[in-house]
Amino acid sequence: MPISYSDFEKVDIRVGRIVAVDDFPAARKPAYKLTIDFGPDIGLKRSSAQLTTLYSKDALIDRQVIAVVTFAPKQIGPFLSEVLTLGVPDGTGEVVLLVPERPVPIGGRIF
DSSP states (O other): OOOOHHHHHTSOEEEEEEEEEEEOTTSSSOOEEEEEEOOTTTOEEEEEEOOTTTOOHHHHTTOEEEEEOSSOOEEETTEEEOSEEOEEEOTTSOEEEOOOSSOOOTTOBOO
8 A cells, every 4th residue: 555755754764873782582583682873863772683693793783774763662571672673584584684885874864
């Protein structure tokens, strides 16, 4: 079903930089707890992401990612996920991050 451009504008999608990655052993499916910097206007936000198969913790540090920053926080077990880090499944169903094709300023809004 098509949506209007004004509907799309209600979803705030931003570029952030991962500054910390922690194991999330309490998750039902293997996941990391990410801390993402979205710049001075939004600041640091946390996200749970099922990235453990394709990404090591070291490979995620300083990586730019794209995330929805306007969803209500979601409780995932003992962890409160504040943003939705975006990805798509590969051929085997593992999550591949959506990322800018080149470095851009953090906090930039997708349009």
